Structures are given as C-alpha cells and as structure tokens.
Amino acid sequence: MKSTSLKEILVVAFFIGLPFTYLGSIYESLPTIIPTHFNYKGEADKTGEKSTLIVVSIFMSFVSIFTYLIVKNANKIDPKKTSQSPELLQKIAFLIIVFLSAILLVIIQSATTGSMKSNQFLMPLIGLLFAGLGNFMHSIKPNYFIGLRLSWTLEDPENWRKTHQISSKLWMIGGIVIAVCSPFMPFAAGFIFSMIVLLVMIVYPILYSYRLFKKSKA
Template sequence: MRRVFTSPLLAVVLIALPFVYLGVQYAGLPETVPVHFNAEGIADQFGAKSSLWLHTSILSTVAIGTYLLIRNLHKIDPKKTAKTSAATLNSLAIVILVFLTVINIMITYSAVNYPAKLSITTVVLPAVGLLLSFLGYQMRTIQPNYFIGLRLPWTLEDDENWAATHQLAARLWIPGGLIIAVTALTLPFFSAFIITMIITAAIVIIPTVFSYRFYRKKQG
C-alpha cells in the first residue's frame, strides 16, 4: 500500500484529475463563469469559461514543480539530505500534490455549481489545516535541508538545534492544524480565517524563538 501511495503513477493520476474533471464539465458550462470568489463564497469576478483551462494549467504546473522538487530533494540539496528517507520525501510530495489537486478541482467545481453553498472558500481552510497537521507529523523525521522545514540560521548550522526545534514544532503543528480544520468547518469564514492566521503565526513564531534561545544557550 505504501508503494502505491508513493508511486509516480499516482502523481500522474492526481495531476490529470483536474483536467479530466474540467473536460467532463466543460460542454455544460455557460460561456461566462465565476473565476474568483470573496470570503463569503460569492463570485466577484467573471470570465470566459475557456479561462478555466488557464487556471487549471497554472496550478497544475505549480503542483508538478512542487512534487518534483520534494521528491528529488536528496539529489539537489547541497546539504545532502540522505538522512531523510526517500519514503518520507515521497509522502510529503504526494500529500502536497493531493492538497493542490483538491484546490484545483474546487476552482472548477465552484464555477460549475455556483451559487451552491459548497465552494472553494468552504474547502481551502480545512485543507490548509489538515496539511499543516500532516507537515507537523513529518517534522519529527525531516533532517536538515535548505528546502523544507524551519530553515533558520540556527537550525541549519546545528543539527541538535534542528532536531529540538522540529520536535517542538511537531507538537504545535499537529494540534494547531487540526484546530484550524475544525474551526473552519464550524465557524463563518472570516472568523475561521482570523483564527487560522493567529494559530499559523503562533506555530511559526514559538519554534523560531525557541531555536534562537537554544542557540544562545549553547553559546554560553
């Protein structure tokens, strides 16, 4: 099962899904569709339905680039992240690809089903919360590198600082991401957005301060 989850074939399927979904829905779309939504999920910008292909292509390009970067991190990172297992990097790459695929599909879904209650604004914050929680879980095993993790001057120069900082970050990001997901599903978007910003700031700032104090303590 783990081999299937990290298979490049799964990545190809995920990248293709937004195009397949848009292709299936395309003939039934009106010539003008919503292409941007405000915080309440109300369309505030419209465009030709053909523009959905451009939106899908741009986000898919970002998804492909991110997937390939993380999957091949051990080959291009000058710090030689061989200590981070290929399985961990592959899992990270696939989960981020899933996240971007969901967002990509929801752009088309929101245009197809507007003004249905479920829109991209309904999905994006819960998805962000779950992604943060997963990243927190992976932080326990990510080794020093220049691309993923808390890449601070003190963590990059000291493996012990890196390990301690990321252990703390994991304990914050896992519950923090889950709280974001739950509040996003239960509160109005604006309230959930404010909570998301506060929690995100906290789970970044606290490990950063910890890392600096860890550095100063070792300096004596």
C-alpha cells in the same frame, strides 16, 4: 522500468488528471463569465472567461509536478547531502500532490457556484496539509528544501532537531483544530480563525528556535 516506478507514475498521473476530468465534465455547462478570485468572505471580487480555469489548472499541474520532483529528489540536489529517508520524501511529495489536486478541485467547484462561501473544504484541506506535514516534521534532517530553513537552524543540528520536534506537535494539533473547527463557522470567520492558528503555528517555532540560538551564544 520497475513496477514501483510505474505505480508511482500512475498514482501521480491520477491526482494530476482528476481536476482535468472534473473540469471536462462540467465545462460546457459553465457560464461564459465565471468568478476567478474571492475575498476573505468567500465572495467573488473578480471575474473572467471560463477558459481561465483551463489556464489555472495547467499552471497548478506544473507547480504540482515541479514541487513533487523537487521534494522527491531533495537528497540529490540539497547542498547539505544529509540523506533524508527516501520513504519520507516520497510521502511528503505525495501529500503535496494530493493537497494541490484537492485545492484545484475546490477552485473549479467554486466557479460553478459563483461563491466560495458554499465550499467548506478549503480551510479543512489546509489544516489537514499542515497536520500531515507535522506528522513528518520531526523526522526531517537539516536541509535547504524542506522544514524551517532558518540560518540558525541550518547551522546547528540540535537547534534544528528541537525546533522541528516542537513544530511537529504544534502543526499536527493546529492542523487538526483548523480541519475540525473551520467547517462549522461562517466562511469569513473560519478563514480568519484559520489564519490566526496558522500564524501561531509558523511564528512560535521561529521564535523558539531563535531563543535556542541566542541561548547557545550566551
């Protein structure tokens, strides 16, 4: 095994194992019944056994590993065979692993407080994820796994390129705005604000790409 491969495995294992380490350190001190779901105000609206955290942690770890492998090996399984930069795929895969690990830590920490209100990291984390993805969007070539995979962007390389250029800028700006502004708002306000910004970040590029598609057919 190459040293780079070993390093990669160790880094992935570290981020996958971090939430389990944290959960193990506090598990005995947790009450038997903990909050397992929160509404948009950050208030617990569902409870369950604390063992639920173990199940959630295992499930999210499988999701993280599966997503990591799909993104990292996109060149091998993508029907378009567009040969994405391996370094680019590696960075995106690591970003997703780190994000999901951080989200799991937030979930575990919120179970200890009984409320999501006291946790001001959730929306900034989502903002940073989109900002990070935005940093890579302009470099992604047409494929069926990563990016805005619409029928008209997949069929037209120029449409894909222009759409992902505008998405790259919009996601970086929008993600940073969410990360910077949401911590200073009450949880409910920060959540609603972030959802509105995310909606604009996602819908505008879709409408933009569709307009390019209609213009090309005129």
